[in-house]
Amino acid sequence: MQDVLKVWVDHTRCVGNGFCVMTSEKVFVHNEDRQSEVIDPGADTPEKVLEAARNCPVSAIQVESAITGARLYP
Numbered sequence: 184m185q186d187v188l189k190v191w192v193d194h195t196r197c198v199g200n201g202f203c204v205m206t207s208e209k210v211f212v213h214n215e216d217r218q219s220e221v222i223d224p225g226a227d228t229p230e231k232v233l234e235a236a237r238n239c240p241v242s243a244i245q246v247e248s249a250i251t252g253a254r255l256y257p
Contacts (some may be wrong), residue, residue: 187249188232190224196243203235203244211235219243 190210192203199217201203203210211219224232236244236256246256 186229188224188229188255189249190221190232190236191245192219192221193243194218195218196241197239198241200240200241202238204241206235206238207231222234 192211194216197218199213199219201213203219204213207227210224210233212222212230214220231254231255233246236242236246242257244256245254247254
């Protein structure tokens with residue numbers, strides 16, 4: 184069974200470089216302040232979501248398993 188993810192962006196850290204949007208445009212978009220927002224954490228594979236989180240240069244993306252609550256990133 185594929186893990187269901189809980190994903191959010193810490194706006195105190197996000198600098199809007201867009202790596203997450205480029206990596207997974209189904210999950211992330213830029214808001215009016217050019218910061219990333221999560222629109223649908225289940226719209227892409229967990230691997231792509233984790234890739235987007237790992238590529239964030241300021242570690243603003245948090246990822247947890249919605250099933251177990253385990254922190255997956257960072």
